[in-house]
Amino acid sequence: MTSDPAVRPPLDKTRLAGLAPDVVPDVKILVVGEVPSTNALAIERAQAGAADGFVVVAEHQAQGRGRLDRTWETPPGSALTFSMVLRPEVPTRSWPWLPLLTGYAVDKALRAQGYDAGVKWPNDVLIGGKKVAGILVERIETSDGPAAVVGVGLNVGMREDELPVPTATSLAIVSGVEPDRNDILVAVLSALREAYDAWQAGGDATGLRLAESYTAACVTVGRDVRVDLPGGSVLTGRATGIDPGGRLVVDGPDGATYVAAGDVIHVRAADQ
Ligand code: BT5
Numbered sequence: 680m681t682s683d684p685a686v687r688p689p690l691d692k693t694r695l696a697g698l699a700p701d702v703v704p705d706v707k708i709l710v711v712g713e714v715p716s717t718n719a720l721a722i723e724r725a726q727a728g729a730a731d732g733f734v735v736v737a738e739h740q741a742q743g744r745g746r747l748d749r750t751w752e753t754p755p756g757s758a759l760t761f762s763m764v765l766r767p768e769v770p771t772r773s774w775p776w777l778p779l780l781t782g783y784a785v786d787k788a789l790r791a792q793g794y795d796a797g798v799k800w801p802n803d804v805l806i807g808g809k810k811v812a813g814i815l816v817e818r819i820e821t822s823d824g825p826a827a828v829v830g831v832g833l834n835v836g837m838r839e840d841e842l843p844v845p846t847a848t849s850l851a852i853v854s855g856v857e858p859d860r861n862d863i864l865v866a867v868l869s870a871l872r873e874a875y876d877a878w879q880a881g882g883d884a885t886g887l888r889l890a891e892s893y894t895a896a897c898v899t900v901g902r903d904v905r906v907d908l909p910g911g912s913v914l915t916g917r918a919t920g921i922d923p924g925g926r927l928v929v930d931g932p933d934g935a936t937y938v939a940a941g942d943v944i945h946v947r948a949a950d951q
Contacts, residue, residue, distance in 0.1 A: 687756035687836060690738060691861045703869045704876075705732040706763070713755070715742040718830040721762035722819055725826045729764045732872075736761035736864060743832060746815055747944065751832045752843035759864050762830040763871070766823065769879055774827060776886065776925045778802040778816040778940060779893055780874050781829050785812050786896050788870035792863070794850060797898035800918070800927050801940035804833075805898060809848035831867065835860050886923035894921045903949035904929060906938055914938065915949055 695708045707730070714720050714737045721735050740760045743751030753760060767774060782802040789796040789804065789811070796806050804812035812833040819826055834842075834849035836857040842849070851857040878885055894900050899918050906914040906929060916931030926937040927946070 688859075689756065690736060690864075694861055695736070695864065698865065703865060703872055705872060706734050706868055707732060708734045708736060708868075711735060711737050713737065713739040713741055716740055716744050716830075717760050717762040718744055718815060718817055718828050721764050721828045721830070722817065725764045725819060725828060726821050728821070728823060731764060731766040731826075733764040734761055734868065740832075744815055744830070745813060751813060751815075753832060753834065754837060754841050757834070757836045757841060757849070759831065759833040759835055759860055759867070761864065762828050763868075765827045765829055765875065766825075767827060767875075767879060769885075771825065773878075773886065774818065775940060776878065776889060777827050777829060778814050779921075779925045780878055780889065781814045781816065781831065781871060782812075783889070783893050783896055784871040784874040785814070785831060785833065785867055787874070788863075788866040789850075790896075791870070792858070792866060794853065798893065798896050800897055800899040800921065800946060801925075801943065806848055806850075806853045810846055811848050811850065811853070829871075833863065833867065835863060886925070890921045890923050890925070893925075897921065899927065899946065905947050905949050905951075907944040907946075908938075908942060909944060 690710050692710045695710055717735050717737050737760050739755035745751045779801055782798045782804055785804045786796045786798045794806055796804055799805050802814040803810050815830040817828045836851045837849040900920055902918055904918045914929055914936055916929040918927055919930050920928045922928055926939050929936045
């Protein structure tokens with residue numbers, strides 16, 4: 680059963696602010712009430728000098744952002760909406776991996792908690808074909824150098840009648856139980872930090888390794904897809920893999936096309 684929205688428990692500020700380094704290394708969590716967007720707030724903090732690993736999590740976002748000026752909507756207290764400041768040391772040409780790596784980490788954390796999740800390239804997390812989490816990575820310039828703000832929206836306790844779109848789902852809907860948002864946040868941050876640290880430490884082979892693990896978790900590979908590209912062009916074909924740069928390989932009538940995440944408006948199964 681999902682709980683009564685009127686009595687949803689708040690995030691546990693004391694627990695989240697005091698996480699031991701062996702639970703989630705190198706993060707500092709700030710819990711806030713209602714904000715327009717945690718990405719916007721994290722960008723402000725990064726520009727004011729926030730360090731790698733600074734996380735802001737909100738009880739409610741009034742103007743959550745999606746990609747390409749789309750919106751992200753969640754009722755108060757029903758979801759995780761958080762952003763992390765990262766200051767990667769790897770060359771900026773590798774940064775396009777960040778949204779994929781985040782989706783991979785969210786998926787891994789959910790699967791470890793028993794949910795039958797998968798990643799939809801480039802950065803949605805699905806359960807039962809419906810979107811349970813979305814990711815928005817924004818790259819910014821700060822006086823300490825370029826930084827990335829990694830935003831994650833994860834539907835935790837929403838009931839069917841609270842979903843903003845019919846293509847969405849929540850952890851409560853798929854399992855019949857509303858999990859503790861604090862536990863899910865800790866699991867996701869810990870998976871994200873682990874994937875991020877491995878990516879930073881991995882050197883040249885990292886793209887190849889990540890591509891392998893990402894492909895194994897990816898529900899898009901092996902499907903016939905329709906990819907909407909900027910300018911109205913459409914690519915259709917069979918998604919056959921993810922290359923070491925994080926691009927989706929689509930085998931179409933003209934051979935293989937490599938699609939970068941930043942160049943995609945929508946990816947759909949060809950029959951939808
Ligand atoms: C995303 O965009 O999926 C990125 C969402 C990122 C949200 C997080 S929350 C914390 C941080 N702060 C922010 O301001 N943003 C980030 P995109 O792929 O463009 O998908 C957006 C589309 O998903 C919308 O147009 C709707 O169709 C759908 N959508 C909106 N809210 C949803 C929800 N709660 N669950 C599932 N789908 C949703």
